[in-house]
Amino acid sequence: MDINKKEQIAELNLPRTIHLVPLDIINGFSVRPGFYEINGATAIPGGVNFTVHSFSATGIELVLFHRGEKEPYAVLPFPQHYRIGNVYSMIVFKLNMEEFEYVYRVSGPYDPKKGLIFDSTKDLLDPYAKAVSGQREWGKGDFWQENSYRARVVKDDFDWGNMKSPLIPMEDLIIYELHVRGFTKDLSSGVLHPGTFEGLMEKLPYLKELGVNAVELMPIFEFDEMQDSRMVDGNMLYNYWGYSTVSFFAPNTSYTASQEYNREGNELKKLIREFNKAGIEVYLDVVFNHTAEGNEQGPFFSFKGFDNNIYYLLTPDGHYYNFSGCGNTLNCNHPIVHQMIMNCLRYWVTTYRVDGFRFDLASILGRNEDGSPMDKPPLLQAMAFDPILGDVKLIAEAWDADGLYQVGTFPSWNRWAEWNGRYRDDMRRYIKGDPGCAQAAALRIAGSRDIYAENLRENASVNFFTCHDGFTLYDLYAYNYKHNEKNGWNNTDGANDNNSWNCGVEGETADGEVNALRMRMMRNAFALLMCSRGIPMFLAGDEFCNTQFGNNNAYCQDNITSWLDWSLLEKHQDMFDFFKYMIAFRKSHRILRANMSGGACGFPDVSFHGIHPWHDGPFSKDDHYVGVAFAGWDKEAGPQLVYVASNAYWEDLTITLPPLPAGLCWNMEADTWESAQRPRPCPEGRFTIRRRSVMVFTASASH
Numbered sequence: 001m002d003i004n005k006k007e008q009i010a011e012l013n014l015p016r017t018i019h020l021v022p023l024d025i026i027n028g029f030s031v032r033p034g035f036y037e038i039n040g041a042t043a044i045p046g047g048v049n050f051t052v053h054s055f056s057a058t059g060i061e062l063v064l065f066h067r068g069e070k071e072p073y074a075v076l077p078f079p080q081h082y083r084i085g086n087v088y089s090m091i092v093f094k095l096n097m098e099e100f101e102y103v104y105r106v107s108g109p110y111d112p113k114k115g116l117i118f119d120s121t122k123d124l125l126d127p128y129a130k131a132v133s134g135q136r137e138w139g140k141g142d143f144w145q146e147n148s149y150r151a152r153v154v155k156d157d158f159d160w161g162n163m164k165s166p167l168i169p170m171e172d173l174i175i176y177e178l179h180v181r182g183f184t185k186d187l188s189s190g191v192l193h194p195g196t197f198e199g200l201m202e203k204l205p206y207l208k209e210l211g212v213n214a215v216e217l218m219p220i221f222e223f224d225e226m227q228d229s230r231m232v233d234g235n236m237l238y239n240y241w242g243y244s245t246v247s248f249f250a251p252n253t254s255y256t257a258s259q260e261y262n263r264e265g266n267e268l269k270k271l272i273r274e275f276n277k278a279g280i281e282v283y284l285d286v287v288f289n290h291t292a293e294g295n296e297q298g299p300f301f302s303f304k305g306f307d308n309n310i311y312y313l314l315t316p317d318g319h320y321y322n323f324s325g326c327g328n329t330l331n332c333n334h335p336i337v338h339q340m341i342m343n344c345l346r347y348w349v350t351t352y353r354v355d356g357f358r359f360d361l362a363s364i365l366g367r368n369e370d371g372s373p374m375d376k377p378p379l380l381q382a383m384a385f386d387p388i389l390g391d392v393k394l395i396a397e398a399w400d401a402d403g404l405y406q407v408g409t410f411p412s413w414n415r416w417a418e419w420n421g422r423y424r425d426d427m428r429r430y431i432k433g434d435p436g437c438a439q440a441a442a443l444r445i446a447g448s449r450d451i452y453a454e455n456l457r458e459n460a461s462v463n464f465f466t467c468h469d470g471f472t473l474y475d476l477y478a479y480n481y482k483h484n485e486k487n488g489w490n491n492t493d494g495a496n497d498n499n500s501w502n503c504g505v506e507g508e509t510a511d512g513e514v515n516a517l518r519m520r521m522m523r524n525a526f527a528l529l530m531c532s533r534g535i536p537m538f539l540a541g542d543e544f545c546n547t548q549f550g551n552n553n554a555y556c557q558d559n560i561t562s563w564l565d566w567s568l569l570e571k572h573q574d575m576f577d578f579f580k581y582m583i584a585f586r587k588s589h590r591i592l593r594a595n596m597s598g599g600a601c602g603f604p605d606v607s608f609h610g611i612h613p614w615h616d617g618p619f620s621k622d623d624h625y626v627g628v629a630f631a632g633w634d635k636e637a638g639p640q641l642v643y644v645a646s647n648a649y650w651e652d653l654t655i656t657l658p659p660l661p662a663g664l665c666w667n668m669e670a671d672t673w674e675s676a677q678r679p680r681p682c683p684e685g686r687f688t689i690r691r692r693s694v695m696v697f698t699a700s701a702s703h
Helices: 003-011 014-020 180-184 197-202 204-210 266-277 303-311 335-352 362-366 378-385 421-431 438-445 512-530 567-571 573-588
Strands: 024-026 029-033 040-044 047-053 059-066 074-077 087-093 100-107 175-178 214-217 221-223 230-232 235-237 245-251 281-286 356-359 393-396 416-419 461-464 535-539 606-609 625-634 638-647 653-656 664-671 680-682 686-689 693-701
Touching: 029 074, 059 087, 100 303, 175 180, 180 197, 197 204, 197 266, 204 573, 214 356, 245 335, 266 281, 266 335, 281 393, 303 335, 335 378, 362 378, 421 438, 421 461, 421 512, 438 625, 438 638, 512 535, 512 573, 512 638, 512 693, 567 573, 573 664, 625 653, 638 664, 638 686, 686 693
Parallel strands: 175 214, 175 535, 214 281, 281 356, 356 393, 393 416, 416 461, 461 535
Antiparallel strands: 024 029, 029 087, 040 047, 047 087, 059 074, 059 100, 221 245, 230 235, 606 625, 625 638, 638 693, 653 686, 664 680, 664 693
């Protein structure tokens, strides 16, 4: 049992109270009023405590099913004297938690224009369900139907031992975004349990070798892969990504290697424990902006039946606002929804020891009940200051599907970081040689100080070139256009503004020069990512040139389009080695990650340079070369100087490095023109940077 639940039950003197209060009998079951502050269904000595709330309901029934059976074996109405305020709570004794599943049926008014759509014929999933039945086997069920989701009671007896969270400083993070199923589902992964938490855990040595210290898991809350499933050209398409939550408190049981009846989540807990022991934090990509219930045409399985007009943002005539692009929008700043989200986050942190959260379409979390953006959203402020979440990383996707774009302005209280979409867009344009992008690139490399004032937004920028949403890094330099035909929407889905470049040929080619250029462009992007101030993040598989064959919206592709092809690791071992090298380089040079006492050796903390040292004023629209120098003083290692040279021009350039104080000389540490890195001195202070390439220099004592 969760330790917090134990403490709450102990405070309520449960064992003594059970014997002191007379029991009621409902349909043959012994019951008594329950514990009103413990939401959901909780196993207690001798029975199960069921607590549920609804503002407008007139009555609620608890419905019990034998596991897997279609018809219930018991229906237990909550007596009205078991209700306090809007909360119904009941202990049912002598239930074998391993043999039953449960739902609720809720009665109440029906007035759609007011958002009231109560229907006592609907079987409703508990909003606080800790496990959902019927989802165990991926793609096997017909569960995308109403009256199909049921909850189970979870026994939390996982032993965390003396594990401590890594608590990695924000500035030191290197985030690796992955899809649990797609990471190991292909046979080429070589794991014993492909497509599962266990399979991911088998790849822990690989991740340690690569050098990442945080993994961001795409949605692992229970979702239904059968949502909108359909056949296209002989291939079954699914809700593969999972950005459509069914239950916020339950892990996706189809991601487990074995059945976990009433101990759902243990495999995920083991993964988090082992990753934390290895010094790798685990973040969850969470979707609190909408649910899988959709709009008026969507299913009716949980929130709609408890308090539709509270859980969702509704128009004055009772329809659903759609700021999420998925049919509905959660009413996040209503006190009831606010409370649920906070309880949910605390649950994942205390019960699963999750290290951080990335919030999908997080700008929605700052909208008022009329849909307008709020100056100080109560929910976001509560997350920022909540004691339980005090050490947890909070990362916002600072925009939504209705055009609200808050990169740089997301309410933060110096607590929230943001996916920096401007870093992605500006750096993509610059690297492929677009005119007028040098100044923006220099600012992005330097930490986007024009967006994030350091004194107000420390470690706020999560820098990335690629994520699940869009091209892989390989495809970014293999395709000018998206190729989403297999998604079944005539290539109309997915973004059109990818800022990609195919290097002269669309798609796969046998042209050696084109392929060499593509590899170099990938190295350019990753070298600059690792040498930029801010928190770097990259997509799983980029390190060995994984491709989605030009699909930039593979949300429905449960196949090799989205699965990692691990055979590419051997083919592109040199790319993996380069990624590993640049990650290690970043880790060994703190000056790339943080301001260290404001400069060193006559250099300010950050300075910009052209082909000649000390670039004055902004870069022009014709500039394609950017030099950025970072300088600082380390108490133990002394001065640190790193000079990042990037040539997005299509010709070689001769560059003069800024002069160093006596006793120091420049050393070339990385050169993307070459696949293998050979650090060497550059004592003359002049060098030729080849076309479309990046070089990195450090200063050290001359010999």
